[in-house]
Amino acid sequence: MQVTLVILKPSAVQRGILGEVISRFEKKGLQIVGMKMINLTDEVLKVHYSHLVEKPFYGRIKDSMQVSPVIVMALKGVDAVNVVRKITGSTNGRDAQPGTIRGDYSISVQENIVHASDSDETAQIELSRFFTADEIFNYPQLMIQNIYANDEY
Ligand code: IDP
Numbered sequence: 001m002q003v004t005l006v007i008l009k010p011s012a013v014q015r016g017i018l019g020e021v022i023s024r025f026e027k028k029g030l031q032i033v034g035m036k037m038i039n040l041t042d043e044v045l046k047v048h049y050s051h052l053v054e055k056p057f058y059g060r061i062k063d064s065m066q067v068s069p070v071i072v073m074a075l076k077g078v079d080a081v082n083v084v085r086k087i088t089g090s091t092n093g094r095d096a097q098p099g100t101i102r103g104d105y106s107i108s109v110q111e112n113i114v115h116a117s118d119s120d121e122t123a124q125i126e127l128s129r130f131f132t133a134d135e136i137f138n139y140p141q142l143m144i145q146n147i148y149a150n151d152e153y
Pocket residue numbers: 052057061090091109110111112114115116118
């Protein structure tokens with residue numbers, strides 16, 4: 001089992017589609033093991049988007065991520081990092097495949113509804129950026145036998 005980080009961006013909060021987006025992850029079979037609403041500070045964003053800090057559009061990304069609080073979520077499942085990235089779709093909502101969250105809800109590169117960790121290593125770093133150990137929960141997924149074969153998890 002893997003745990004990955006998702007951020008429901010202000011574009012999801014403001015458009016009132018949190019429930020629909022969260023529902024997609026739930027229906028897939030992913031288990032929500034952490035979730036809270038937070039404000040993203042300048043300092044956290046600079047670290048979280050360190051690969052983009054030098055880009056001319058970084059200021060717009062920062063402003064966009066601070067329009068409202070966001071929801072941070074920890075999602076658990078077999079190969080969760082890869083599964084969540086696939087459900088999320090490619091970065092630009094205009095290119096993202098229909099059926100993905102970005103493909104169905106976004107027509108923008110920047111206002112693209114969700115962030116999802118891009119590797120197991122990144123997921124672990126990003127989870128510890130937003131959650132303390134006691135904010136990630138370990139509880140039985142009661143329908144696990146209907147979600148996976150017993151040799152899959
Ligand atoms: P990802 O979110 O698909 O992993 P990254 O390249 O890591 O994509 O970029 C992080 C976020 O920065 C994107 O989700 C998007 O909101 C924003 N972003 C990336 N490239 C651009 C751009 O060219 N213009 C505006 N915003 C961008």
